[in-house]
Amino acid sequence: EAGVTQSPTHLIKTRGQQVTLRCSPISGHTSVYWYQQALGLGLQFLLWYDEGEERNRGNFPPRFSGRQFPNYSSELNVNALELEDSALYLCASSYRDRDNQPQHFGDGTRLSIL
């Protein structure tokens, strides 16, 4: 079974630019989650998508947005990049069920803002 895949692995941008990160979930998983992991910090929840809809978002400004496609893959878009956006962005996927299901993470995209 292929795991969660993310692209690109690394990205360097400058302040004010825009970036798009991509995630492909494990086959059969309909839920995709995005997290930000700043250096030395924990995982901060960004967004949750399921069946093509945004189901929940964390405490991040509107310039963080995304979408989920019919094949359940997902994009995370960040506009007007700021220095503090430098972090590892992790995507996770899971089955959607009545109860919470384990999340499986990708390797992440390392975003550096200069």
Add this chain to the structure above:
Amino acid sequence: GENVEQHPSTLSVQEGDSAVIKCTYSDSASNYFPWYKQELGKRPQLIIDIRSNVGEKKDQRIAVTLNKTAKHFSLHITETQPEDSAVYFCAASGWVGQFYFGTGTSLTVIP
């Protein structure tokens, strides 16, 4: 919203000793508690999880205990080995799709 606190932030143990990491949560509606291990430069990996209808769960050298009354849960690693060295994250979830993570514990197992 939920608030998950994790202690200690760093932990060093001698190889063969036990390691215990504790997390507390604030929302009594939380009912699912996974633990993740993240080695340097790698993705977080689920190592064990527990639901609120169970007080303890074991998987070989790893165990998790849950005290719903006190709102805390702990990860226990016995007979630690150097390959157990990593950052460990706890998480709590009540509503489906909402996960709140602790700030992580950096475990070092000294050979």
